[in-house]
Structure formats: C-alpha cells, structure tokens
Amino acid sequence: MMMTAPAGATLAPIPLDLRGLKCPLPVLRVRKALAAARAGTLLIVQCTDPMAAIDLPNLVRETGDIIEQQGDADGALVFHIRKAD
Numbered sequence: 001m002m003m004t005a006p007a008g009a010t011l012a013p014i015p016l017d018l019r020g021l022k023c024p025l026p027v028l029r030v031r032k033a034l035a036a037a038r039a040g041t042l043l044i045v046q047c048t049d050p051m052a053a054i055d056l057p058n059l060v061r062e063t064g065d066i067i068e069q070q071g072d073a074d075g076a077l078v079f080h081i082r083k084a085d
Contacts, residue, residue, distance in 0.1 A: 011041045018047040019076050027055040030081065034065055039085040042068070046076040053077055 016033055018026040026047040033043055045056070053070075056079050060067050069080040 011038060013042040013044050016043055016045045018045060018049075018052075020048060022049050023051040023055060025049075026052045027059050030056060031059060031063070034063055034081070034083055037083040039083055041083045043079075043081040043083070045079040045081060046073070047079075048076050050077075052079075056081070 014033060014037060016029060018029055021029070026045070026049050030043065030045055037043065045052075047056075057067060057070075060081060063084070065084045066082040067079055068082050069078070071078055
C-alpha cells in the first residue's frame with residue numbers, strides 16, 4: 001500500500017551541504033537532487049565555490065525551478081531552490 005501525504009502537507013526541505021566542492025560538482029549535485037525531488041520540494045544548498053553564484057542561477061534558469069532566497073551564511077553561499085511543478 002502506497003502512502004501519500006495529505007492534501008496541503010508540506011514536503012520536508014532537502015539540505016545539500018556542498019561546502020568544499022569545486023566547480024562543476026556543486027551544480028551537478030544540485031541538478032541530480034532536483035531531478036530526484038518531487039514538485040514543490042525545497043532544496044537548501046550551501047556551497048563555498050564562488051562560481052556557484054553564477055552556475056546555480058543558470059542551472060535554475062535551464063530547469064525552470066525557482067531560487068526563493070540567495071545569500072551568505074557562515075562563509076558559505078546559501079540558496080533556497082524550489083522544485084517547480
């Protein structure tokens with residue numbers, strides 16, 4: 001028997017700690033996580049590679065997903081990426 005979330009239930013955020021990884025690994029890991037995620041899932045991505053500030057917005061533009069927040073925390077770039085429907 002398959003269990004489904006009740007209507008209106010929120011999906012748990014998926015944290016991705018990609019600190020220390022260099023280009024192109026952060027964008028490849030985020031692409032893989034987005035492909036596996038259900039619509040509406042929030043990915044919270046932390047990375048230290050400065051290229052991620054360019055690469056992740058470009059990836060999201062390609063995939064049609066949404067960056068809800070972008071900023072810095074504890075020396076890392078942090079992105080909140082919502083998987084589109």
